[in-house]
Amino acid sequence: MRDLEEKLRILGAAARYDASCSSGGSHRAISGARRGSCRLPGICHSWSDDGRCVSLLKILLTNQCVYDCAYCANRSSREVPRESFTSDEVADLTVNFYRRNYVEGLFLSSSVKRSPDHTMEQLLLTVKKLREEYGFKGYIHVKAIPGSDHDLIREACRYADRISVNIELPTEKSLRLLAPQKSKEDILGPMGRIHSDITANREERRKFVNAPSYAPAGQTTQLIVGATPENDLQIISLAEDLYNKYRLKRIYYSAFIPVSPDPRLPQLASPPLLREHRLYQADWLLRYYGFSSRELLDDCQPNLDEDMDPKSSWALRNLHFFPVEINIADYETLLRVPGIGVKSARRIVHARKFHSLGFEDLQKIGVVLKRAKYFITCRGRYFHRSEMDGDLIREKIRCESPAGFRERSTTGQLSLFEHLSADEPHNKVPSSITGEL
Amino acid sequence: MSPRFVYDGTFEGFLSVLHHLLNNVEDPEEIQTSEKSAQHSLWMESIYIRSDIEHSKNMKERICNEISPEAFRHIYYAFLSDRDGVEMDILQYVNLGWELGENLIYQIADDRVRRIHNLSAKVRREKHRLLGFIRFRLLPDDLLYAEIAPDCDILPLVAPHFVNRMSHRRWIVHDRKRKKTALFVDGELKLLDEEIIRPQHVPKKEDPYQSLWKRYFRDIAIWERHNPRLQRSRMPKKYWNMLLEKEPDIGG
Structure with a gap:
């Protein structure tokens, strides 16, 4: 047990930089009565001291690595204690944590020990054994190791709910600079192949109910933000392409945290x-609000406004679109109003069937009026006599940002995070979608 | 003077009251559980309505058919909020429902509807939180035991989740505040209005996975992102006493 505790300490801490945390979205059928189930909306079991949710036992199988990627906490040149779990240790921990309701399941990643194929084989062996x-029968999220044989990845997907290949850096140039042992093809290749496998499997399952499942909760990826000079437009365009091309379920953005000094890395006072x-x-906004990357950013303004959320920022650049009449506008238009989220847009569409809505009704429905009021009319009325004035609204919305926002952002504590949803399993309240803007 | 109706405090009992009111066209001043009514004045006339399985089933069907199953869910959840006076609020909601039918649940700007939906959302939120926060301990004889003390009576809502999750084991979820127990043995779930284990009688011996979990929890936080305010907003302090990882450190 002592030995196991030490391994868990090292390999748990080593896995913490992966931002992925979701445990939902799996349609895997519950058959028989063995050990566990999966719920469609994910469940968060705890929140760690940095405020990130804990829903899975997130560990590395090993932190022994042949790669020396500059941004990584487990790079081979760094002097840190190295450990490896056996597959039985992983399975035993998972089952026992799950049984006590500490977690929804396992998130298994790994450094690259010996070779990509060897590592992928070990991951496969572990998830297979666990099943x-x-x-x-709980949730399993497994990493696909870039550069490993696709047959190994494919077999792991038979046992896993979700699979991910981390893209880490947004351009090939950055990859060459910081992770010279990985190539773009190593990362995008498996993503593309997993996507085709998933598409084929969904088709098969439509025809044959008993066809085996293949990563039923789909694939995700992670991008490190701030380690390389790419702008937000490059990142968001890449995200858009990944969603469109590979139908990723989620892209996680992880602020770069300098763990080991390297001349190739930027000097940051705190993570961005x-x-x-x-x-x-x-x-x-890309996934649920019908926006495209080119609407949010362009070459003249390639970075997101830090002073306000991207939807408000878009609205102020497109004042001709407003004000929107709440009692007439269609759902897609409502979604574009700052302060109206997916849930409140749906509610507006329902509630206005019965009577026309005024400002007081909107408040009850859950619209964030202090932002929305500048962009809407109710029964033809604007909230106050004056005309829409872009500069004035910009000032007001800025003022509404929590006090001390900027100072706090440099010390890494954002009160903003607290009322805007921060992570996926929070949209666990069934039927609701968070991240509302 | 309009009378006060008294029932046994169960949801079936409450549905039986609704059934009685609907069939006798009566207009109550209050609807109360017998427990609460015992503390009240003797001056008001009270009528005790016995819990009746048939009547409650009939009422459930009528609400589901004539209003909507979704409205029935809101009623059930709001009832579990345990809030004082919720019975009369539900009565108003149901009465409005007879007029509006399936459109009832969309009238969210109407206070009578909003009150119930807000309560139901509160219960749903707590239920969902507890699905994550409940912590089982392994007792002798492979019995898993968890204690809770929620604001709302969510035990009947969370218990089925654990049936799916651990259908091959024996477990207990114990609501310390309401002295109720969900007991799962031999593949059968029982919801009991009593405590079958007193918390003080639960063996104290630490299970080794408990310290592994606490240790793990401490090591996964990234200190550069340290954010206790965010942690508290997601995981309110009132639940910390049921969370193993938030127990004061035992050292090591």
């Missing part, structure tokens, strides 16, 4: 948390 020998948050918000 087949331990009869575990505010930027990470703005990208996160923009990502929601």
